[in-house]
Amino acid sequence: MSVLAHISDIIIPVLIFFIVGYGFVSKVKVYETFLDGAKDGLKVVIDIVPTLIGLLVAVGMLRASGFFELLGKLLAPVTTAVGLPAQLLPLLIVKLFSSSAATGLVLDIFKTSGPDSYAGMLTSILMSCTETVFYTMSVYFLAAKVTKTRYTLTGALLSTLAGTVASVVLTRWMG
Numbered sequence: 001m002s003v004l005a006h007i008s009d010i011i012i013p014v015l016i017f018f019i020v021g022y023g024f025v026s027k028v029k030v031y032e033t034f035l036d037g038a039k040d041g042l043k044v045v046i047d048i049v050p051t052l053i054g055l056l057v058a059v060g061m062l063r064a065s066g067f068f069e070l071l072g073k074l075l076a077p078v079t080t081a082v083g084l085p086a087q088l089l090p091l092l093i094v095k096l097f098s099s100s101a102a103t104g105l106v107l108d109i110f111k112t113s114g115p116d117s118y119a120g121m122l123t124s125i126l127m128s129c130t131e132t133v134f135y136t137m138s139v140y141f142l143a144a145k146v147t148k149t150r151y152t153l154t155g156a157l158l159s160t161l162a163g164t165v166a167s168v169v170l171t172r173w174m175g
Helices: 002-025 030-065 067-081 086-095 099-113 118-129 133-144 152-174
Strands: none
Touching: 002 030, 030 067, 030 086, 030 099, 030 133, 067 086, 086 099, 086 118, 099 118, 118 152, 133 152
8 A cells, every 4th residue: 555655646746747858858848838828727717717606606505595405305205215315416416517516515415424424425426427517518619619519418417317327336336
C-alpha cells in the first residue's frame, strides 16, 4: 500500500514535467500557450458563473422549502423497493443540472448517513456514473451552435438511468 501512496504523490509532478518537456522538445512556447489557455479558461468561467449561481440558488430554495423531502417521501415506496434510498432522489435530480450543486447534497448525505453507509457508497458511485445532462447539453450545443438535438436528451436520460441502475447493482455487490 505504501508503494501506491508514493506513486500518487509523484504522479502529478511527473505529468507536469512530461508535458513541459514534450512542449519544449516540440518547440512549443509552453508558457505563452499556458497563458493563452488560462485566458480562455477565465472567459469560460466568467460566462458560466451566472448560470452556476442561478442553479445553486434554485437548489438552495428547493432544499429550504422542503420540496426535496416531500418528493422523497412520495417516491420512497418505489425507490426503496429497487434499492435506491429516498434521500438520494434530490441528488439524482440536481445532478442532471449541476454537479457543483449536487456536491452540496453529497456532503449532506455524508453528514447524515456517513460515507461508508449504503447511502454514502451509493452516492459516491452515482456521482461517477451520471452526468449533468442539461448543463452539458446547453454548454456544448451553444458552443457548437447546434439547433437540432434530435435524440440527445432521450439518450442522455437513458444513460443516466443506466448509470443509476449500475450504481445500485455495484453498491449491493460491494456491500
